[in-house]
Amino acid sequence: MKLGVCSNLLGDKPFEEALAYFHSKGLQMVEIGTGGYPGKDHCDPDVLLNDEEKYQEWLGLLKKYDLEVSAFSCHGNPVHPNKELAAEFDKAMRDAVLMAEKYGIHQINCFSGCPGDHEGAKFPNWVTCPWPNDFGEILEYQWKVLIDYWKEFVEFAKAHGVNKIALELHPGFCVYNTQTLKKLRDAVGPEIGANFDPSHLIWQGMDPITVIREMGDAIFHVHAKDTRIDPRNTVVNGVLDTKSYADEINRSWIFRSVGYGNDALYWKDIISNLRMVGYDYAISIEHEDSLMSKNEGLTKAIETLKECVVFEPKMTDLRWV
Secondary structure (H helix, E strand, C coil): CEEEEEHHHHCCCCHHHHHHHHHHCCCCEEEEECCCCCCCCCCCHHHHCCCHHHHHHHHHHHHHCCCEEEEEECCCCCCCCCHHHHHHHHHHHHHHHHHHHHHCCCEEEECCCCCCCCCCCCCCCCCCCCCCCHHHHHHHHHHHHHHHHHHHHHHHHHHCCCCEEEEECCCCCCCCCHHHHHHHHHHHCCCEEEEECHHHHHCCCCCHHHHHHHHHHHEEEEEECEEEECHHHHHHHCCCCCCCCCCHHHCCEEEECCCCCCCHHHHHHHHHHHHHCCCCCEEEECCCCCCCCHHHHHHHHHHHHHHHCCCCCCCCCCCCC
16 A cells, blocks of 8 residues: 545645655655646646646656656536536546546546436535435436436546546535445446545444445545544534534534544554455545644644555465464
8 A cells, every 4th residue: 555645735835845745754646636626736637638848847746756646636526507517527527537548547536426406407406315205306317317427427438548436425426325336336337436535434424444345346546534523513413514614613523634533543444454355555645634734634644644554565475374
């Protein structure tokens, strides 16, 4: 496994300055945005796909600081009912595929998306319960839209050498848990998998280790981000919380740096189970802890993960067997 980071953490810094900082922290990989919610501060496909000199300069900086790209990230909503927004997100995703092809990796990271509740809708509609029956009808419509979109997109991706599309299981989008990932994967193909991020599972009441074992080789990429559930607020209001992420003291849960939501043993178990199902790729830190600075939050996450991540190949000569 290799330790990495989502580079948009330092999207306000020049690419070289960000890479120098990540290198100084002992990181080995970077996950780089190509548009959508992650932005494209460190990778503008409109430039890098069309200007070979600029691309070589960009690639040279990665080599200079001994960092590899783990994935190109293009999180967005390509089935948004606002057609202009949907087109923008779709372009970012196709640009990510083309960047992956040019760089020489086979995967991108993104969201599944969430349509509206009918063809003329203005906003996405995330359904969280089956009744009244209107919600079931909405889901039928949304999944038809979703499957049609992803079948076409996967064909585009495969034509450009990308055969791993890692969807982050994120509430607000149609694929947000184990069952919905499997539903889309079964409908579209094995190119659909997970960008496994425990932080979004924890507050939903899911057990990350059980999910790892259930998903197995459908895990294509991993985000290292923690969540802390506030027991006082949760017993009053439950975990479905629409308060601002900045309103930490009143929320039912908040994102935390690795080690501040759950202890190191918890993360060691996650890493060990990832290895047991055959995962041996990036552990990419996504720092969204609003109680810490960028530097402190990332530094403490790195310190914790260096004690948890298994970097060397496992033994093959089991002498005690």
